[in-house]
Amino acid sequence: MKIGVLALQGAVSEHMDMLKRVGVESYPVRKAEEIEKVDGLVMPGGESTTMGRLIQAFQLEGVIKKRFEEGMPIYGTCAGMILLSNRIEGFDQFKFGFIDLKIIRNAFGRQVDSKEIDLNVKGFDTPFHAIFIRAPVGKDPGKNVEVLAEVPEGIVFAREKNVLVSAFHPELGNDLRVHSYFVDMVKKFLK
Numbered sequence: 001m002k003i004g005v006l007a008l009q010g011a012v013s014e015h016m017d018m019l020k021r022v023g024v025e026s027y028p029v030r031k032a033e034e035i036e037k038v039d040g041l042v043m044p045g046g047e048s049t050t051m052g053r054l055i056q057a058f059q060l061e062g063v064i065k066k067r068f069e070e071g072m073p074i075y076g077t078c079a080g081m082i083l084l085s086n087r088i089e090g091f092d093q094f095k096f097g098f099i100d101l102k103i104i105r106n107a108f109g110r111q112v113d114s115k116e117i118d119l120n121v122k123g124f125d126t127p128f129h130a131i132f133i134r135a136p137v138g139k140d141p142g143k144n145v146e147v148l149a150e151v152p153e154g155i156v157f158a159r160e161k162n163v164l165v166s167a168f169h170p171e172l173g174n175d176l177r178v179h180s181y182f183v184d185m186v187k188k189f190l191k
């Protein structure tokens with residue numbers, strides 16, 4: 001199994017470290033040929049407007065869309081979650097639209113830089129210590145969206161078919177369960 005971490009901007013090596021700890025090889029990917037060869041793709045956090053522009057400038061939109069349509073699992077954290085959604089409130093910016101979810105950017109208030117929450121996650125038997133950095137939330141999920149965790153501000157962890165999104169950054173903590181969840185999605189894709 002080979003997982004690619006989109007390496008245009010943001011927390012790339014942190015995701016690679018977590019995947020290594022789960023026992024999976026990962027590669028930074030920047031080119032269409034590289035995205036063709038992976039079995040799963042992580043879109044890290046960063047700044048979603050900038051990352052969207054880079055995706056367009058590097059002409060990666062087509063190949064990512066094609067791999068999505070083939071069923072390849074994609075996991076977006078924070079800015080990655082924003083880019084995978086189909087609606088972004090108040091911002092006209094690039095997005096893939098792979099998950100039917102409305103995004104509110106910087107949903108915890110512009111002054112609130114970061115926040116840590118012990119999150120109850122569907123399917124996890126103990127809370128997940130989640131780190132949020134200028135994080136978005138999701139609202140108004142489509143009927144095929146499975147909500148995996150929610151806070152009063154909105155949805156922070158969700159899945160629709162082969163797309164997984166989190167508003168928080170599991171790659172900055174020590175808990176491997178979110179990355180394991182994604183690796184299980186990739187295992188099922190390869191079966």
Ligand code: GLN
Pocket residue numbers: 044045046047048049077078079080082105106133134135136
């Ligand atoms: N606030 C950023 C955005 O809206 C996301 C922050 C992050 O990825 N940590 O794009």
